[in-house]
Ligand SMILES: O=C(O)[C@@H](O)C(=O)COP(=O)(O)O
């Protein structure tokens with residue numbers, strides 16, 4: 001992996017972090033982003049960093065043995081990101097946010113833990129698909145990695161109960177777009193609560209899944 005690639009990815013993490021933060025998709029120092037590197041290592045946002053004001057040079061770089069090579073101490077959810085990467089060799093990036101509507105859905109007692117948001121729109125099915133709920137764990141709790149590991153092989157996105165979404169994508173851009181789509185669909189879901197919305201049928205969902213394979 002060239003220094004040029006490393007710098008480009010650092011700049012990209014900072015750019016997407018700022019874009020997400022500026023649009024209110026995560027607040028304060030919440031949320032974290034990681035990218036898989038070609039040499040087997042990872043770039044991760046540092047713990048307690050504001051996604052809106054990341055310094056590319058201080059982004060944490062881990063080697064393939066998970067040792068910190070440079071930058072600040074990585075997010076306390078690094079084990080969570082690594083658990084997802086372990087199950088998803090096809091995924092190149094992960095985004096975790098405290099996006100308000102997704103968090104709101106994660107707090108509802110009546111949601112289906114196997115699939116928290118119904119197939120309201122085609123784009124949601126194409127970008128996110130089924131969204132399982134991961135039972136509540138304290139942020140940074142290493143057992144969260146085990147809980148996610150069981151789901152991440154089959155699902156590119158999971159919702160942490162009373163916490164927020166974790167979304168993997170082929171690229172950072174894909175992970176960000178899927179996270180945005182999840183947040184907007186969570187908002188739609190809340191807007192439509194109690195109104196018995198007409199969702200896509202199983203056949204319509206199956207057709208989308210066959211036509212638009214997600215990574
Ligand atoms: O909710 C939390 O505490 C973490 O999941 C989080 O979003 C921010 O933690 P750091 O990435 O360690 O700052």
Ligand SMILES: [Zn+2]
Nearest residue numbers: 030031139164
């Ligand atoms: Zn969090």
